[in-house]
Amino acid sequence: MIRFNRNHFFFLALFSFSLLGCPGKFETKPAPPPGSFVFGGEGVEAGSHLLELPDGSILILGSAKLPGNDDYDVQIVKVNPNGTEAWTRNYRNKDREESGHSIIATSNGYLVVGFSRKSLNPGYKLLLMELDANFDLIKKREISSATFSTRKNSVVGFFNLPNGGYLCAISMEGVSFLIGISQDLNLENQRAFNSQRTSGKANFITQTKSGEFYIALSFEDSIGFAPRFGKLDANGVLLWTSRLDSVVQADAFSLFPLGISELNNGNLIVSLYSDFAEQVLLELDTAGALVNTTTLASNPQYPFLRGQLDGSIALAGYDEYFWGNSDPHQNFSLSRQDTAENISFTENFGGDSKEVLKDMIILQDGRYALVGNTQSFGKGDSDIFLVLYNR
Template identity: 25%
Template structure:
């Protein structure tokens, strides 16, 4: 989700058709009313996962496309401000790749991350993190694989102040002392995609990473979901690292209640605090609701808000808007159907 220069919004998702799905991009006005909607894809299933604004005023989109019923490729798409295609490329191999997050680099190229399935017919088949560098035309320059003997997945990527890349996801292969099952996984690579530092955060149960930001001092805050710590079920996990060192943790905290609470995306705010969007089953009005939590630089909660109806609602992505309020992208479900929804709040997280 991006706020556009006219104070509207643009976001990417997936649209159900009769026998398939397409990547869908919607541009709205400042009140969330659709201005235009465009779909992209072929006759099989296409899934939209990530959209970022580019330096030339266009948008870069990453998703996943089914080549056949059993194989997928990363789907990289650049569009102009009206939704017209500038380029569209599929990036993959003989096995399956999924595209989860894309950024434009400081050189005007693109780095994509997702997941690669190793030989599905092999007895020890597993998933690895797949990282792809593409040029300004969307053509692949190189591919790097990060993985071990079990499953690794990537959900997000940023470029840090040094020009290196920091990936967040989950790992079953690189456990630290006292960890088991799946752990929140953070990887720093150099500009050529070669890993420099790996670190896992978690405990004895399943923990998954979803989003990471770098702060002005060079440290990082990461967010995910933990079953190892917290109040019960799944809880939102937040940790801050030391300056320039993803392996050293300064503090960690959790947010949640007795049921499941999931951390989706973190946003650095103009007042030097932070906000997270996600999904809660512990609080709110329905089976699942979106939540918005704001916290300070040492993890203390400033406010907590929920949004939703009697059905299920999920928070997916968060931005701070030009008026210092919040723009929230999510899903709302009812009667076996789900719809993309956007919420706009004031600076206190209130729908006014």
């Protein structure tokens, strides 16, 4: 004979309750598509930037706070083409909080740019690390500036210039900067764009195949506040800007640029976020004239745009949603726009956690690579989250 005690009835009731679809903690989110990889341990790791090497391997640049260490180190993870980890290097500097935001290849090896500050010191310095071809540290330089060192920053663009120097684009709350850096890693010049809207998430600069630069920013000058489209020459000198609110016939305060990229046809694509719960994609020619307009839903938001060889546009961003009675979740979101009216697919990557997207590139073999960090709710640590996706 089978006997039931109070514990049996409790678990039977619990099982029946879960089958009824109780919202919140009894719900399970569908498994994400394959191709997701997590790197990290017990500490706090975050990926900020991707660089594909000629052999098809991928560098993930970011930062790591290891157990027992109160500060952050610059971290580089090399990933094989199949997504497995090849090696991880941490660059330690005692009593410093350091983070890597962008990495470029140079004639001698690699150059890392990020930010550094001494422990408990509120001021940030621009960090430059020169690495050889074996990723060993050759030189480290910190650049101070009263204008961009007061708050936490993000480097959203880092480029080689014809004169051997570098152009660095910095985005932070309320203001963005273009920084000129000499070949010997000294500060040469800087230009600030003061904004009345947040600019901390804007990927506001792109370099075309011809070597010129274009920007899309909301900033204030003598004429007033407006979202603008602008051109820089190959040396990073600003040539002109034009207003985007007049192009789309909207209130200047209702539009904020999220990202910009070059298309396969030589035009530029700009993502604008609207206060009216929508996004607008603007295709502009190199003189700033409107070619095409597409209106998208407000979620996901797409700061990362990449033109593709077939004329389509890859859009990557973050999708915030509520699952049951939980706190808001955030996952990676990837879409492809084939025509002005057609989104051919949208995929979300992540789980019952918060994934923060920091970069997206298209690999040589046509796959999409997305990187950021993932953090489970209720836990203080985070790991690097990489997605390699083929469609």
